[in-house]
Amino acid sequence: MRILKPGMIVTVTPNPVAVANSAEAARLSERAAARARKGELVGKAAEAVDVTLIREGLSLLYNAPLDMLIETQIAMIPEMREAQFCSLLIQAHSGVSVGLNKRSRSIVPGPLLKMNDALNGAMALFVDELSGGTVFFPQYEVTGHAKLASAVRDLCRKAQEPGAEYDLVDSVAELLGLRGWFDWKADPGEFEVVEKLAHGDRGGVTNAGLLKKKSSEAVPLLLAALRRFDQMDEEAIKKLTLEAALLGQEGIDYADTSECLRLKALPGELLSGLGVMCLLYAGLKRLAPTDTNLGIDLNNEFAMALELYHSEKER
DSSP, rough: HHHHOOOOOSSOSSSSSSEEOOHHHHHHHHHHHHHHTTOOOOOOOHHHHHHHHHHHHHHHHHHHHHHHHHHHHHHTTTTGGGHHHHHHHHHHOOOOOOOOOOOTTTOHHHHHHHHHHHHHHHHHHHHHHHHHHHHGGGHHHHGGGGHHEEEEEETTTTTTTTTTHHHHHHHHHHHHHOHHHHEEEEOOOOHHHHHHHHTTOSSSSTTTHHHHHHEEEEEEHHHHHHHHHHTTTTTHHHHHHHHHHHHHHHHOOOOOOOOBOOOSSTHHHHHHHHHHHHHHHHHHHOOOOOOOSSSSOOHHHHHHHHHHHHHHHHH
């Protein structure tokens, strides 16, 4: 059995259910870079066309087929029809206004455009059929992918046995030529996960022992955060701290030293999980210096970093 979570078809977390095919990611990223060199993409637009687009696209690949199955069942409940219609209307309108926007389309590689058009078009057709009055699908005719969208919709008409709906994702991926873009990872099993948690094999701030083992690595990261704040105003520090906190809510693996996390407040930089946590802690101490209950046990490490920071200032 394979267990999936909405929006998590492509992830770099420690427990992914599917992972992007690195060769495809590299190929599309190189295409984006080539387009940037030709002057088709510049600045932030060029930076945007990277693996993030692949993640978002494959998330749509996972969600769209399952959404059609779920919404079909919801439509059978009379009390839900009005709320469902309003929700789907907004979703379909957003798909058209964003997905068919010429400027947006100009920075997206062809294979991703094909995928987005087919999946959003299939959803638009579904909404038109369900409502009996909307006309979202005809707007996808100009993309050249309307027939493909209809084929995706046809695949999603059949009821699925519990668990088999994920084979539907595979079928849609095959139709779109995307099956080589990701790999499924087997469900490790609930009992194995529970057993690991019971023995304290956890990341995050819940594992104080592991955090203490990272003490020597945390001090220079906290010192770097203090130095960084010297170059920022209070509002920028607040935004950075808030973004780090939001990322922390999703779970930060500070045992992983690889720098693979991004913060919008720090464009162009890649951070490790411990690096994000140190930014968060230093930011909280900057904004609320008297608060001693931050939920992150880096008090001693921060005191050491602060002492080094003041020593530098006195030179």
